[in-house]
Amino acid sequence: MTTGATDMWDKLKDLAARETRIESLFAEDQTRAQSFSAQTGDMLFDYSKTAIDAAARDALLDLAAASGWEERRDAMFSGAPINETEGRAVLHTALRNLDGDPVLQDGTDVMPEVLAVLDRMARFADQFRASKITDVVNIGIGGSDLGPAMAARALSPYHDGPRVHFVSNVDGAHIADTLRGCDARTTLVIVASKTFTTIETMTNARTAKAWMVDQGGDPATQFAAVSTALDKTEAFGIPADRVFGFEDWVGGRYSMWGPIGLSLMIAIGPKAFRAFLRGGQEMDRHMRSAKGTDNMPLMLALVGIWHRQVCDYASRAVLPYDERLGRLPAYLQQLEMESNGKSVRMDGTRLDIPSGPIVWGEPGTNGQHAFYQLIHQGTDVIPCEFMVAANGHEADLGHHHDLLVANCFAQSEALMRGRDLDAARAKVADSFEGAELERQAAHRVFAGNRPSTTLIYPLLDPATLGQIIALYEHRVFIEGVILGINSYDQWGVELGKELATALGPVVTGEASAEDKDGSTRQLVAYRLAHRTSAT
Numbered sequence: 264m265t266t267g268a269t270d271m272w273d274k275l276k277d278l279a280a281r282e283t284r285i286e287s288l289f290a291e292d293q294t295r296a297q298s299f300s301a302q303t304g305d306m307l308f309d310y311s312k313t314a315i316d317a318a319a320r321d322a323l324l325d326l327a328a329a330s331g332w333e334e335r336r337d338a339m340f341s342g343a344p345i346n347e348t349e350g351r352a353v354l355h356t357a358l359r360n361l362d363g364d365p366v367l368q369d370g371t372d373v374m375p376e377v378l379a380v381l382d383r384m385a386r387f388a389d390q391f392r393a394s395k396i397t398d399v400v401n402i403g404i405g406g407s408d409l410g411p412a413m414a415a416r417a418l419s420p421y422h423d424g425p426r427v428h429f430v431s432n433v434d435g436a437h438i439a440d441t442l443r444g445c446d447a448r449t450t451l452v453i454v455a456s457k458t459f460t461t462i463e464t465m466t467n468a469r470t471a472k473a474w475m476v477d478q479g480g481d482p483a484t485q486f487a488a489v490s491t492a493l494d495k496t497e498a499f500g501i502p503a504d505r506v507f508g509f510e511d512w513v514g515g516r517y518s519m520w521g522p523i524g525l526s527l528m529i530a531i532g533p534k535a536f537r538a539f540l541r542g543g544q545e546m547d548r549h550m551r552s553a554k555g556t557d558n559m560p561l562m563l564a565l566v567g568i569w570h571r572q573v574c575d576y577a578s579r580a581v582l583p584y585d586e587r588l589g590r591l592p593a594y595l596q597q598l599e600m601e602s603n604g605k606s607v608r609m610d611g612t613r614l615d616i617p618s619g620p621i622v623w624g625e626p627g628t629n630g631q632h633a634f635y636q637l638i639h640q641g642t643d644v645i646p647c648e649f650m651v652a653a654n655g656h657e658a659d660l661g662h663h664h665d666l667l668v669a670n671c672f673a674q675s676e677a678l679m680r681g682r683d684l685d686a687a688r689a690k691v692a693d694s695f696e697g698a699e700l701e702r703q704a705a706h707r708v709f710a711g712n713r714p715s716t717t718l719i720y721p722l723l724d725p726a727t728l729g730q731i732i733a734l735y736e737h738r739v740f741i742e743g744v745i746l747g748i749n750s751y752d753q754w755g756v757e758l759g760k761e762l763a764t765a766l767g768p769v770v771t772g773e774a775s776a777e778d779k780d781g782s783t784r785q786l787v788a789y790r791l792a793h794r795t796s797a798t
């Protein structure tokens with residue numbers, strides 16, 4: 264790290280060491296809520312309930328400027344190979360560039376092909392939406408599963424096509440439980456895999472094919488594929504007219520905007536799918552044009568940097584007050600942790616500050632009755648990222664939504680304000696006295712001063728979901744640039760895959776475990792001793 268950069272981090276650490284009381288920032292600045300928020304369109308991102316004050320924000324903005332994130336952004340959009348360890352461009356934004364402005368990759372405009380594939384997807388989706396098909400089974404994992412699975416659930420009010428199911432796990436339970444509810448004669452299977460080599464997906468795809476043949480369906484007309492590896496889809500026996508290709512400049516966890524989103528498009532229809540893309544495109548435009556504190560992805564990223572790398576909080580909770588965003592935390596886990604969970608910088612040197620945080624969460628209000636205890640009173644500070652719509656889709660259940668919103672706002676207020684010892688004493692004064700009162704009161708103290716942000720929007724419609732996902736993608740990108748890491752590779756997933764391949768014949772007894780460690784040998788021995796069937 265350069266001396267200048269070290270100084271910036273040191274300055275930020277000093278600013279964090281002041282242990283600012285968040286509530287007092289509101290007392291000092293009547294306009295704090297407005298000035299520590301960013302807005303784009305109807306969407307509001309409020310980060311005023313954090314300890315970031317004007318000095319801290321300026322220092323964070325200096326850090327961002329020094330990282331050269333804007334040049335890096337422009338390089339990304341212009342098709343430069345910013346994924347330097349794999350020598351690839353990062354152009355998932357082209358998939359939502361609906362107006363078709365040229366995007367050059369190696370001197371060739373990718374947009375005609377992108378838009379042609381989108382049109383083909385739409386024709387295909389319309390054809391199956393109007394057919395006898397009752398069920399669509401998307402077989403994929405990681406980036407070939409989480410995006411469409413998350414969005415199909417998020418956008419269920421727009422779902423007017425066949426049922427969609429998502430099978431990812433190599434655990435036979437997943438495909439078995441899914442296919443049990445489907446009729447092989449009216450089911451479309453989409454095999455979604457960027458590489459078309461992923462063991463889970465290929466195993467599930469072969470099982471689904473055998474099931475279809477066995478149950479009277481026709482894989483020749485009821486299978487489709489989404490991949491960058493067209494030779495492999497052909498070898499699997501899927502005719503070219505039912506294969507949707509994309510290029511290696513789309514990372515797996517950034518791929519739901521293109522053909523990987525086919526299952527979603529069949530569920531909600533091409534029009535709603537395009538609205539989703541349009542939302543993403545709007546966020547791209549905002550991220551490319553809004554300056555400084557007006558730039559929502561930049562501010563979301565800087566809040567992330569402040570909490571993880573400056574304040575050293577190890578995790579962040581994503582807490583959507585929206586039941587339909589139940590898979591968003593899992594989606595963001597891949598997006599954020601696979602992108603920024605790196606210990607080595609782009610130049611091969613060691614990262615000497617923390618990598619990206621642990622991302623986790625569940626929808627509210629459910630989490631309130633489960634793990635929020637620790638967020639409020641545990642010894643670790645966990646920055647919370649709340650999100651909520653001003654309106655629900657259930658017009659006749661407006662009172663539910665009122666309660667949902669009230670709970671969301673109450674949590675950020677409670678985290679910030681806490682409850683001091685006097686207030687805790689007052690709570691129990693009627694029931695206890697003396698030493699017992701003190702003891703009981705101590706348990707009811709909330710330290711408060713726990714940071715949170717809130718993202719709020721009118722309604723979770725397709726365009727809004729597109730905005731949210733693109734917002735988080737850009738946040739990950741900017742954080743990655745500031746850390747100096749490559750957010751677009753994932754070498755950390757390789758070793759386990761290699762060892763699993765080697766262990767395949769060991770766990771069936773065909774190969775010896777003798778070169779393994781004692782624990783692995785014990786586990787293999789247990790498995791073989793208790794194995795009831797050889798399949």
Ligand SMILES: O=P(O)(O)OC[C@H]1O[C@H](O)[C@H](O)[C@@H](O)[C@@H]1O
Pocket residue numbers: 404405406407455456457458459460461464515516601753756
């Ligand atoms: O789409 P596929 O090639 O089947 O890859 C599916 C997933 O598996 C890999 O192990 C990567 O960790 C993910 O980034 C990827 O999304």
